[in-house]
Amino acid sequence: MTSAPATESPQITDFSFQPVSRVEWVHRSELKANDYNPNHVAPPELDLLLVSILADGWTQPIVTLPDLTIVDGFHRWTLAGDPRMEALYGGFVPVVRIQLDPVHSRMSTIRHNRARGIHGILPMAKIVTQMIQEGIAPEAILEGLGMEDEELSRLATQVGMPELAGTMGFTKEWTPGKKPV
Amino acid sequence: MKAAGLVKTWSERDVYAAAQERFDMLYKRFDTVVVSFSGGKDSTVCLHLALEAAAANGKLPVSAYFWDEEAIHPETIEYVERVRARDDVKLTWLCLPVKHRNACSRTTPYWYCWDPEQKPLWCRPIPQGAVTSAHWFRKGMTIPEASPYVYGRQYGTVCDIRGIRADESLRRLMSVMNRMEENWLQGARLGYNYPASPIYDWSVVDVWTAPMQHGWDYNRAYDLFYKVGVPFNDMRVCPPFGEEPLGALYRYAICWPELWDKMVRRVPGAATAARYSRTKLYGFGDQTLPEGVTSWREWCQRMLVLYPEPYRGLIAAKVASVIQMHKNKTARPIPEDTADPLSGLSWRFLANLVQRGDMKGRRQGKLNDAALKQMAQQGFTLAQLHAMEHDVSTRY
DSSP, X not given: OOSSOOTTSOOOOOOTTSGGGGOEEEEGGGOBOOSOOOOOOXXXXXXXXXXXXXXXXXXXXXXXXXXXXXXXXXXXXXXXXXXXXXXXXXXXXXXXXXXXXXXXXXXXXXXXXXXOOOOOHHHHHHHHHHHHHTTOOHHXXXXXXXXXXXXXXXXXXXXXXXXXXXXXXXXXXXXXXXXXX | OTTTTEEEEEEEEEHHHHHHHHHHHHHHHOSEEEEEOOSSHHHHHHHHHHHHHHHHTTOOSEEEEEEOOSSOOHHHHHHHHHHHTOTTEEEEEEOOOOEEEOTTOSSOOEEETTOGGGGGGOSSOOOTXXXXXXXXXXXXXXXXXXXXXXXXXXXXXXXXEOOOOGGGOHHHHHHTOSOSSSTTBOOOBTTTEEEEOTTTTOOHHHHHHHHHHHTOOOOTHHHHHHHTTOOGGGOOOOOTTSTTGGGGTHHHHHHOHHHHHHHHHHSTTHHHHHXXXXXXXXTOSOOOOOTTOOOHHXXXXXXXXXXXXXXXXXXXXXXXXXHHHHHHHOXXXXXXXXXXXXXXXXXXXXXXXXXXXOSSOTTTHHHHHHHHHHHHHHTOOHHHHHHHHHOGGGOO
C-alpha cells in the first residue's frame, strides 16, 4: 500500500460509506455466533490472540449481520469475556454490521479466514535473530509471538546441519551375513 | 524374500573406510564411473567419496549427472551450481520432460517437468548449459528408465552410483540383503549399466558426520528443513508432488514463497493438496465412511469411477492384483473393515488405496503389518491360520 495517492486516482474524501467508518461499540452479550463457522483456533493461537488485543488494543472490528450474528471475529468475541478484557473494555466490542444474504455471509466468513498469507520461514528467522541481537529476552519473544522454545531455537539457530547432526563419529560397516547360531 | 536368514553383521571398520574401499574398487573395475547426483545429502557423500577415489586412481574429473526436476528448492539449485563450477567434477545438468507423479490430482495424476507445451507455467527458466533434448530421450520416460542412457553403451561398462541407504526404508534394506558378497552392486541394466549403492550401510548421522569432519559444502535446504522442524530422517530433496512428499507440500509455501507462487499453478490440485494433504480428503489418517454410503466395498467402487481413463484402468488393475494376492493366501472373502489375519486386506484398505490413487503400491507394506496385528488380536499363529485354509470345516 502506498500512502500517497497515485496521480490517476479520483480524489475521494468521503469514506463514510465504508463499513469501518460505521464502527459501533456493542456489549458482547448482544452478539451471537453463527452456526457454520469452519474456522478453528487452537489454544496457543487463541492465547496469542488475547495477547494481541491486550497489547495493541482493538485494531479491527467484529463483522456481523444487522441482527448481530457474527460473520468474522468469533474468537475475539469469545475472548472479550476474559476478565482482563472485561477490566479494560467492560465487555464492549467494536462491531461493524454488513448486509449479507445467508450464502454470502458464509462466503464472507470463509474469505475473512482464508484470504491471508503464510509467513516465510527465512524472514521469520531473520526477525527472531534480530530481536535476540537487540537484547530482547527470549521469554518476551516467546510470549509476544506465541512460540514454543522449540520453534524459537530452531528459527534462531545459525548452525548448519553438519554441526547439528554430524557430531558423533562414524558408525561401523555392516554386511549381510548368516545368522549366528 | 530371497536369501532369508541373512542379517546385518557388523565389522570392525567404520562406514567411511568401508565406502572408501568400495569406491576404489569401482574405479578399478568399471570403464566409467558416474555419480547420480540429486543435490541431496546422500549423493553429496557419494560425490566426495568418488572425488577421493578418482584422484587416487588418476581418473579425475568425476562424472556426475543431475536430473533437474524444475520445482526444486533454490538452495538445491545454488548447491548444484557450485558443484558444476568445480574443475574436478564434470556435471551433466538434465532438464528433460520426465514423467512425475502428481498425487495432488485425480484427473491429472502425472506431470512432466520442463514440458515444452507448458512453458508459460514453468517454475523457473532452464539453467544455462543444461541438456534439453537427447536422442535417447522421449517425453514421458521416468528417471529410472532414462538414467542408463545418460552415459550410454559407448562408455563401456558404466557404474551408476546412487546414495541409496538401507536405513531409509524396508524396501531399500531388502535390496541390499540379497547376498553376502557385493550385495550393494546390482546386475547390469541394458547389458552395460551397473547400479551401485556403496553407502548402503550409512546412517543419517554418518551422512552428516562426513561433511562435518571434512568441511564439505552441502545443500543449504537442509538448514531450512531443520528450522521448520523436519526430523533428520525425513529430510529429503525429492520431487514435491509425489505420494510420499505430499504431506509436506505446505512446507514449500513457508520455506520458498516465490517458488510456491509458481508451484501452486504448475500442476492441478497443488493448492488443494497443500491445504488438505494431511486430511481424509487425501486418504490420510483414519477414514470414516461418508454419509449415504453403506460399505467400504461400495465406496471403493464409487471412487474408482471418479478417475478418468487410463488411470481408472490402472488403479482398477492395482486393486485386482491386491485382491488376487489375498486370494492366493486365503479362501476367506475380503472383510469389510478389519484386516484379514493372513492377507491383511480389507475393503477399507482398498478404498484408501483408491482414494490415494496409489498406482505404485507404496502402501503395500502396511498390509503385512495389518495382518500381523490382526493375527495377534485373534490369537492365532501363522501355522494355525495356514492349517485352517486346508481344514474343510473352517473354510468359508
